[in-house]
Amino acid sequence: MHVEPVVVPRLLTVTARKRFVPVVMRTQRHHWDEPANHGVRECAMTALVEGRVLQGDGSPVLVEPILSPLAYAYMRVPPNIPDDKVRRMEYELRRFAEGKGFCFGTIFYEFKCGMFDAFEELLLELQRAEAHDVVMPSYRHLARSPLLQNSLLTRLEFDAHAEVHVLRDTTV
Secondary structure, three states, X not given: OOOOEEEEEEEEEEEEOOEEEEEEEEEEOOOOOOOOOOOOOOOHHHHHHOOOEEXXXXXXXXXXXXXXXXXXXXXXXXXXXOHHHHHHHHHHHHHHHHHOOOEEEEEEEEOOOOOOHHHHHHHHHHHHHOXXXXXXXXXXXXXXXXXXXXXXXXXXXXXXXXXXXXXOOOOO
């Protein structure tokens, strides 16, 4: 049977040259009664890497591979801190990570004192993405107690094989 390419009318958003570009993905129309094509699904990321994702004008989207290691950030945000100070800290974390040669992922925020929900999410994301670097303003963003800081650092090291990089190197 004949397989013809078609332009799927759904839009993907991909990062190309550090800006978001809407693209149309070109796939093939499969005839599901053929044994060779039965159950095959197109992976958008595979199509993107192989150059089968097209922009609206029909030209392929150029994808630059990320060669630097991925790093995530973690910070505790008390309720009384001004938004401009939080934004400044976000900027410093991003700049610090990129200065160390990391591809900056995202920041995990802990908003409630004594809670560790964002820390648990960070651990899961590090394991899922196989990332091994965490950036934070200081060890006090983990906890005030040195014993609890060491416990959380140990979890990062053994559960996610992660190394912690701090902006202000205060003793643990």
